[in-house]
Amino acid sequence: xxxDVAIVGVGMTPVGEHxxxxxxxxxxxxxxxxxxxxxxxxxxxDGLVIANALGGTLSYQNHISALIADYIGLRGIEALRIxxxxxxxxxxxxxxxxxxxxxxxxxxxxxxVEKVTDVVGSRxxxxxxxxxxxxxxxxxxxxxxxxxxxLMRRYMHDYNLPLTVFEGFSINAHANGSKNPLxxxxxxxxxxxxxxxxxxxTPVNLFDSAPEGDGAAAIILTSTENAHxxxxxxxxxxxxxxxxxxxxxxxxxxxxxxxxxxxxxxxxAFSQAVxxxxxxxxxxxxxxxxxxxxxxxxxxxxxxxxxGWKLAFDGIIEPAxxxxxxxxxxxxxxxxALGATGIYQAAEITLQLRHEAADNQIPNAKVGMALNLxxxxxxxxxxxFERID
Amino acid sequence: xxxDVAIVGVGMTPVGEHxxxxxxxxxxxxxxxxxxxxxxxxxxxDGLVIANALGGTLSYQNHISALIADYIGLRGIEALRIxxxxxxxxxxxxxxxxxxxxxxxxxxxxxxVEKVTDVVGSRxxxxxxxxxxxxxxxxxxxxxxxxxxxLMRRYMHDYNLPLTVFEGFSINAHANGSKNPLxxxxxxxxxxxxxxxxxxxTPVNLFDSAPEGDGAAAIILTSTENAHxxxxxxxxxxxxxxxxxxxxxxxxxxxxxxxxxxxxxxxxAFSQAVxxxxxxxxxxxxxxxxxxxxxxxxxxxxxxxxxGWKLAFDGIIEPAxxxxxxxxxxxxxxxxALGATGIYQAAEITLQLRHEAADNQIPNAKVGMALNLxxxxxxxxxxxFERID
Numbered sequence: 001x002x003x004d005v006a007i008v009g010v011g012m013t014p015v016g017e018h019x020x021x022x023x024x025x026x027x028x029x030x031x032x033x034x035x036x037x038x039x040x041x042x043x044x045x046d047g048l049v050i051a052n053a054l055g056g057t058l059s060y061q062n063h064i065s066a067l068i069a070d071y072i073g074l075r076g077i078e079a080l081r082i083x084x085x086x087x088x089x090x091x092x093x094x095x096x097x098x099x100x101x102x103x104x105x106x107x108x109x110x111x112x113v114e115k116v117t118d119v120v121g122s123r124x125x126x127x128x129x130x131x132x133x134x135x136x137x138x139x140x141x142x143x144x145x146x147x148x149x150x151l152m153r154r155y156m157h158d159y160n161l162p163l164t165v166f167e168g169f170s171i172n173a174h175a176n177g178s179k180n181p182l183x184x185x186x187x188x189x190x191x192x193x194x195x196x197x198x199x200x201x202t203p204v205n206l207f208d209s210a211p212e213g214d215g216a217a218a219i220i221l222t223s224t225e226n227a228h229x230x231x232x233x234x235x236x237x238x239x240x241x242x243x244x245x246x247x248x249x250x251x252x253x254x255x256x257x258x259x260x261x262x263x264x265x266x267x268x269a270f271s272q273a274v275x276x277x278x279x280x281x282x283x284x285x286x287x288x289x290x291x292x293x294x295x296x297x298x299x300x301x302x303x304x305x306x307x308g309w310k311l312a313f314d315g316i317i318e319p320a321x322x323x324x325x326x327x328x329x330x331x332x333x334x335x336x337a338l339g340a341t342g343i344y345q346a347a348e349i350t351l352q353l354r355h356e357a358a359d360n361q362i363p364n365a366k367v368g369m370a371l372n373l374x375x376x377x378x379x380x381x382x383x384x385f386e387r388i389d
Numbered sequence: 390x391x392x393d394v395a396i397v398g399v400g401m402t403p404v405g406e407h408x409x410x411x412x413x414x415x416x417x418x419x420x421x422x423x424x425x426x427x428x429x430x431x432x433x434x435d436g437l438v439i440a441n442a443l444g445g446t447l448s449y450q451n452h453i454s455a456l457i458a459d460y461i462g463l464r465g466i467e468a469l470r471i472x473x474x475x476x477x478x479x480x481x482x483x484x485x486x487x488x489x490x491x492x493x494x495x496x497x498x499x500x501x502v503e504k505v506t507d508v509v510g511s512r513x514x515x516x517x518x519x520x521x522x523x524x525x526x527x528x529x530x531x532x533x534x535x536x537x538x539x540l541m542r543r544y545m546h547d548y549n550l551p552l553t554v555f556e557g558f559s560i561n562a563h564a565n566g567s568k569n570p571l572x573x574x575x576x577x578x579x580x581x582x583x584x585x586x587x588x589x590x591t592p593v594n595l596f597d598s599a600p601e602g603d604g605a606a607a608i609i610l611t612s613t614e615n616a617h618x619x620x621x622x623x624x625x626x627x628x629x630x631x632x633x634x635x636x637x638x639x640x641x642x643x644x645x646x647x648x649x650x651x652x653x654x655x656x657x658a659f660s661q662a663v664x665x666x667x668x669x670x671x672x673x674x675x676x677x678x679x680x681x682x683x684x685x686x687x688x689x690x691x692x693x694x695x696x697g698w699k700l701a702f703d704g705i706i707e708p709a710x711x712x713x714x715x716x717x718x719x720x721x722x723x724x725x726a727l728g729a730t731g732i733y734q735a736a737e738i739t740l741q742l743r744h745e746a747a748d749n750q751i752p753n754a755k756v757g758m759a760l761n762l763x764x765x766x767x768x769x770x771x772x773x774f775e776r777i778d
Contacts (some may be wrong), residue, residue, distance in 0.1 A: 022524065056446040056472070060527070062519040063474035066634040066650070066767035070641070076653055078632040079768070080480045081472045083445070085452035091469045095484055102491040130451040135411065138449070243467040245455040252459070261455070264465055378455035379468070 002272070005097045005238045006227035007385070008107075009038025009220035010347035014182040015335030018214040023052075023059060023115040024071045030216035031072040031111055038220045039230070042072070045220070046105040048079040051092035051112035053339035055081075057127045059118045068111065078105070085131035086288065087374030088112065089217075089342020090381025094241050096221050106226060112340030113216040128212065131375035133249035145209055147250055147376050148289035149201040154256055155291050156203065159306045163203050166290035167194035168312030170207040173287060173326040176319065177333025179359035184213045184335030208290045210330070215337030217344040224388075236350045240275065240384035242268025248378040257306075259292075259299035261380035262371065266300035269369070269382035277301040280384075281365045282352045283323055284345035286373035287330040296371055300382070324362045327352060342372035342381060353387040391661070394486045394627045395616035396774070397496075398427025398609035399736035403571040404724025407603040412441075412448060412504040413460045419605035420461040420500055427609045428619070431461070434609070435494040437468040440481035440501035442728035444470075446516045448507045457500065467494070474520035475677065477501065478606075478731020479761030479770025483630050485610050495615060501729030502605040517601065520764035522638035534598055536639055536765050537678035538590040543645055544680050545592065548695045552592050555679035556583035557701030559596040562676060562715040565708065566722025568748035573602045573724030597679045599719070604726030606733045613777075625739045629664065629773035631657025637767040646695075648681075648688040650769035651760065655689035658758070658771035666690040669773075670754045671741045672712055673734035675762035676719040685760055689771070713751045716741060731761035735772060742776040 011033025013026055021029075027050075035041065048069050056062040065079035082092045089112040096108040116124060129138035132147060156163065170189050177183035189207055197205040227235045244264025250256055270276055277300065285300075287293045294308030302323060303311055311317050317325040328334050328348045331341060349368035351357045365387070372381045400422025402415055410418075416439075424430065437458050445451040454468035471481045478501040485497040505513060518527035521536060545552065559578050566572035578596060586594040616624045633653025639645055659665055666689065674689075676682045683697030691712060692700055700706050706714040717723050717737045720730060738757035740746045754776070761770045 024524075053451060054445070056443070056519055057449060057451060059523065060446065060515055060519045061523040062442060062446060062472060063476075063521075063637060063763050063767055065473050066763060067522060067637045069634045070636045074634075075636065076634055076649065079473075079634050080484065080632075083451060083470045083472055084454050084468070087452075095469070095487070098484070098487045098491045098493065101493075102487045104487065104490075126449055130445055130449045132452075133456060134448065134450040135413075243469075245458045245463075245465055245468050247459045247464065248452060248456045260465065374452050374455060378452055 003097055003101060003238045004224045005100050005221050006224045007219050007236045007350045008222050008227050008231055009034045009040060010350050011037055012182055012217040012344060012347055013215050015184040015213040015215035015337050017117050019117050023055060023061065023113055024068060026115060026214060026216040027068045027111055027113040028072050030218040031109060034109065034218035034220050040220060042074050044107050045074055045077065045109050047099050047108040048074055048077055049092040049096040049108060049110045050081040051088035051339045051343060052081055052114060053083055053085055053088050054114060054116065054127045057130055059115055084379045085374035086338045086341055087372050087379040087381050088339035090372030090383065091243065093342060093346055093383060094243060094381060097238055097241065100221055100223055107220060107222040109218055109220050110343060111218040112343035114338040114340045115214050116212050117214050136249050144375060145204055146201045148291060149204045150250060151256060152203050152291035158257060164195055165309040165313055166208060169287060169290040169293045170194060170332060172318050173330040173332035176327055176360055177329025180328045180334055183329040183333050184211055185333045204289060210288045210332045210336040213335035213337055215335060215340050217340050217347050219343055219346050233354060235388040236353050237386050237388050238383060239386045240269040240273025242266065242382045244380045246378055248375060250376060257295060259295045259377040261377050262296050262299035265380040265382040269384050273384035275367060275384055279367050280323065280369045282327055282349060282362045282368040283325045284348055285325055285371040287326055287332050288336055300371060319362060327362055328360050345370035345372060346383060349385050353385060392486055392490060392627045393613045394489050394610050395613045396608050396625045396739045397611050397616050397620055398423045398429060399739050400426055401571055401606040401733060401736055402604050404573045404602040404604035404726045406506050408506050412444060412450065412502055413457055415504060415603060415605040416457045416500055416502040417461050419607040420498060423498065423607035423609050429609060431463050433496050434463055434466065434498050436488050436497040437463055437466055438481045438485040438497060438499045439470040440477035440728045440732060441470055441503060442472055442474055442477050443503065443505065443516045446519055448504055473768045474763035475727045475730055476761050476763030476768040476770050477728035479772065480632065482731060482735055482772060483632060483770060486627055486630065489610055489612055496609065496611040498607055498609050499732060500607040501732035503727040503729045504603050505601050506603050525638050533764060534593055535590045537680060538593045539639060540645060541592050541680035547646060550698065553584055554698040554702055555597060558676060558679040558682045559583060559721060561707050562719040562721035565716055565749055566718025569717045569723055572718040572722050573600055574722045593678060599677045599721045599725040602724035602726055604724060604729050606729050606736050608732055608735050622743060624777040625742050626775050626777050627772060628775045629658040629662025631655065631771045633769045635767055637764060639765060646684060648684045648766040650766050651685050651688035654769040654771040658773050662773035664756060664773055668756050669712065669758045671716055671738060671751045671757040672714045673737055674714050674760040676715055676721050677725055689760060708751055716751055717749050731770060734759035734761060738774050742774060
């Protein structure tokens with residue numbers, strides 16, 4: 001099958017610590033931005049898919065699909081929430097596309113929203129640890145960051161590499177984030193300063209790990225036919241998508257340094273899109289930890305095993321390189337709004353392919369990809385988008 | 390559009406207090422029962438949709454779609470979790486059907502699982518209250534039961550009715566549950582004893598409100614063509630489905646005694662199925678509270694406004710009546726496994742239409758309906774199934 005689905009509107013809030021803004025108000029802001037961007041009104045929307053990871057865990061608010069539908073002016077509409085840790089956003093886009101593809105909806109809003117500042121300290125860590133295998137990992141005190149540290153140490157050991165090979169990922173993310181008004185961190189990281197950053201969980205330091213933040217992002221999907229009818233600008237079409245899963249627990253994986261879920265998801269998306277890694281001109285990957293960036297580049301076919309880091313080391317991932325990544329700052333600098341991250345990625349790819357990315361524009365981008373992970377790669381979602389002039 | 394989707398396997402655990410069984414083990418048991426029932430092996434399954442309401446809130450385990458996929462023998466498969474309080478199950482069936490309808494999957498398992506006995510007391514109540522509007526309802530101390538009490542009192546006041554008019558719902562549910570080996574409560578309720586039950590929140594008493602319990606239920610959906618190919622028994626086809634939403638907060642509704650989401654969902658499902666209420670021979674509705682049963686019968690078109698209670702009073706909802714409901718005990722006696730309830734309903738309808746319901750069989754049932762609610766009706770999902778001989 002081929003998709004017949006296009007993105008016709010995007011809206012985002014800044015990612016950050018929005019202490020004064022509730023979950024529903026973040027959602028409202030993003031949804032209104034997306035409607036305005038699409039020149040749509042609420043009565044154009046037939047369905048609402050919410051991506052949210054921790055509403056039930058941190059804010060004790062479940063059932064937010066109906067709650068938000070009502071709050072953003074869509075009372076009565078079909079609405080659901082999808083959760084798979086920080087891969088919620090990518091999965092929500094997938095299901096929304098199927099609603100259109102199957103004919104039950106013409107136009108669907110996909111809205112990712114996350115509110116982490118309702119709690120601080122150990123309760124927030126309990127929330128983040130809920131992305132791992134709680135009985136076998138979190139119960140022993142491990143967190144996603146601690147598990148990323150195990151992965152990173154194993155990577156450095158197996159391939160005999162120093163910590164500094166990861167430097168390029170953070171420098172690129174922060175350089176790009178510095179030009180994005182919605183980014184959580186807009187400071188740049190000086191080359192050579194990476195290894196001096198305070199350690200979070202050896203060897204992961206502050207520059208390796210993305211900050212979680214509050215935020216909301218919305219995209220509006222419609223049938224390609226409807227998109228052509230409404231838009232005077234080029235159409236950004238979803239041409240391929242794939243989902244893969246793996247064990248949550250790292251110790252259950254035969255080969256910890258191969259992200260099997262990413263390999264499955266990317267393979268399925270490339271196959272459907274009839275594209276290969278060489279066709280991708282802009283890539284938003286899930287850089288929650290630098291080691292995960294390297295491993296994603298390898299598992300998705302952008303680099304050989306053990307050589308993902310070279311794409312950062314050689315500048316290939318920078319805006320002027322062959323495979324620009326994290327072009328608005330990525331999770332690292334734009335900020336990681338957990339369940340909303342997959343929607344931020346799709347919105348950013350849309351801006352790139354529309355050539356509306358302002359200071360973050362990758363010249364002439366026509367084909368882009370988003371890779372969205374849950375936890376340490378228990379879930380992976382890949383989407384390929386193409387500009388149709 | 391018409392659906393081209395059928396149920397080819399069902400599996401359930403008993404609903405109850407499974408103190409010794411974890412969330413993933415409950416899921417495993419139901420999934421194995423469903424595979425066995427369908428005569429399928431795990432490699433027949435292309436996708437897994439999990440329905441779960443409170444894993445992230447009570448067990449601090451999110452991301453259970455990949456976790457359970459791996460644990461039940463489906464590592465690598467496309468998997469997601471859907472949550473809309475206790476309407477999660479119905480919504481999961483809807484999205485799984487769309488996966489098949491759109492052509493991206495041939496066979497999908499829908500697995501509802503809930504584990505409430507990880508916590509007791511006020512923490513469990515916080516979880517249940519997460520189905521309501523937390524900022525405006527739960528923050529003031531209200532729970533779903535307290536809100537149901539407001540609804541019930543209003544119903545009794547507006548229609549000038551005594552408490553005892555609700556008696557028939559509970560008597561029917563427990564009579565049916567007494568014949569179901571998977572039911573949480575198998576005792577019967579004697580006529581006339583209803584009003585003596587201990588009060589939970591005036592006027593809601595123990596016989597009005599369904600008990601939450603641990604449990605898991607799975608159904609296997611496949612294309613109708615594939616179902617005909619595999620099965621020697623009759624095909625149980627999904628012929629209509631609909632979703633509606635409403636405000637979570639009761640005080641935001643213009644008319645508290647009209648379940649607008651149910652009206653939308655049922656209307657959409659009937660329309661797609663080209664059926665009307667008179668065609669339904671067996672109905673599994675969401676009897677979490679007796680007053681909700683009455684209100685659902687009214688909003689879905691089975692009774693005029695203010696007269697839903699009469700269907701219980703006159704015995705129409707009993708197995709020998711014109712519109713049997715809660716035929717395996719319903720939420721009240723089979724037990725309310727929250728996010729899994731919508732899957733229990735679909736599994737039970739399937740058994741009825743296959744004429745495999747043993748002591749709970751409604752003779753010659755060919756068309757059945759499931760109505761699944763989130764909270765006090767913030768979300769409603771309706772499904773219509775038909776036996777194709």
